[in-house]
Amino acid sequence: MDGVVQLQKQLVDYTASLFHEGFLDEQFNQLQQLQDESNPDFVVEVVSLFFEDSERLLNELGKTLEQKTVDFKKVDAHVHQLKGSSSSIGAQRVQKLCIAFRNCCEELNTEGCLKCLQQVKHEYSLVKNKLETLFKLEQQTIAAGGSIPTL
Amino acid sequence: METARQVFRRNLQENVEVCDGSPELHVLAVDDSLVDRKVIERLLKISSCKVTSVESGTRALQYLGLDGEKGKGSVGFDGLKVNLIMTDYSMPGMTGYELLKKIKESSVLKEIPVVIMSSENILTRIDRCLEEGAEEYLVKPVKLSDVKRLKDFIMRGEGKDSGETRIRKRRRRDDHSSLPQSVTLSSSPALACDPSSTLMPSSAPSACSSKRAKLCI
Numbered sequence: 001m002d003g004v005v006q007l008q009k010q011l012v013d014y015t016a017s018l019f020h021e022g023f024l025d026e027q028f029n030q031l032q033q034l035q036d037e038s039n040p041d042f043v044v045e046v047v048s049l050f051f052e053d054s055e056r057l058l059n060e061l062g063k064t065l066e067q068k069t070v071d072f073k074k075v076d077a078h079v080h081q082l083k084g085s086s087s088s089i090g091a092q093r094v095q096k097l098c099i100a101f102r103n104c105c106e107e108l109n110t111e112g113c114l115k116c117l118q119q120v121k122h123e124y125s126l127v128k129n130k131l132e133t134l135f136k137l138e139q140q141t142i143a144a145g146g147s148i149p150t151l
Numbered sequence: 152m153e154t155a156r157q158v159f160r161r162n163l164q165e166n167v168e169v170c171d172g173s174p175e176l177h178v179l180a181v182d183d184s185l186v187d188r189k190v191i192e193r194l195l196k197i198s199s200c201k202v203t204s205v206e207s208g209t210r211a212l213q214y215l216g217l218d219g220e221k222g223k224g225s226v227g228f229d230g231l232k233v234n235l236i237m238t239d240y241s242m243p244g245m246t247g248y249e250l251l252k253k254i255k256e257s258s259v260l261k262e263i264p265v266v267i268m269s270s271e272n273i274l275t276r277i278d279r280c281l282e283e284g285a286e287e288y289l290v291k292p293v294k295l296s297d298v299k300r301l302k303d304f305i306m307r308g309e310g311k312d313s314g315e316t317r318i319r320k321r322r323r324r325d326d327h328s329s330l331p332q333s334v335t336l337s338s339s340p341a342l343a344c345d346p347s348s349t350l351m352p353s354s355a356p357s358a359c360s361s362k363r364a365k366l367c368i
């Protein structure tokens with residue numbers, strides 16, 4: 001069926017672009033390898049956890065940086081967590097920004113931290129959109145009778 | 152998951168539980184990150200290991216019965232013996248290092264191999280963990296190949312230095328630009344190697360029998 005073939009091609013191309021543009025890295029591939037018939041939603045589940053976790057952390061970061069006296073240790077701890085989870089799902093751009101963010105923490109630089117937070121928030125929403133689009137494409141492909149191609 | 156456990160317990164052996172002739176390791180995973188717990192659970196299950204995952208060192212010790220009743224040994228409170236502990240390093244409260252120390256200081260638990268996982272590649276930290284008795288220090292994110300290698304290693308005999316050590320080249324994604332993966336560990340215990348060579352030199356085997364961390368700079 002042309003429809004399925006088209007969808008699959010779209011899916012492959014889209015996925016490839018995410019890697020190409022650095023949104024995702026090898027770790028995302030690793031996650032996909034852990035998915036199978038017995039755990040067909042593994043990637044979606046992990047990524048959903050990542051979304052929840054990240055949103056919580058970004059919120060906390062906003063609050064912590066708004067305090068009169070910024071607790072940089074706390075900021076650093078949150079960023080460390082965010083760096084970890086983004087690394088675990090392969091969200092490369094977010095992860096990289098977290099590294100820069102931690103440097104600002106070390107320098108006790110509130111302005112810098114606030115800037116970093118903005119950047120991380122932005123990058124996070126980008127990758128979230130991309131992943132949600134990816135999952136939608138996968139759903140459509142499967143619904144049309146296709147299968148998720150492994151790159 | 153519970154039902155599977157019941158089935159396997161029939162064939163309880165000294166170190167590992169056997170089912171259909173293939174031994175199953177029971178791994179206790181400790182990590183405060185929900186995302187990481189989910190990933191490590193899957194990595195282990197796909198490698199045919201049983202997993203119990205907890206969110207903190209305190210919980211881990213509770214599970215192992217170290218903070219409460221004595222004499223449970225390496226058997227978790229659900230009756231299952233733990234063959235390997237994989238713990239994150241940076242956790243609030245008790246760090247993985249502190250957990251490692253407590254385990255190694257315990258007469259009942261010290262034989263259980265402990266692996267530290269960390270996103271940070273700090274040589275002094277790695278050294279410290281290995282010196283404290285960690286079997287390995289894995290840089291996160293942990294991969295399937297790491298788990299497979301660990302499993303092989305544990306199955307061969309916990310903590311024993313196998314002579315002809317598999318100098319498995321643990322490619323820590325040298326093409327991966329973001330993380331400064333400066334340390335790679337071979338499958339032999341207490342051996343760390345420098346980033347510029349993810350390949351272990353073939354003369355390394357003799358060094359592998361040493362428990363001390365050796366840094367090849």
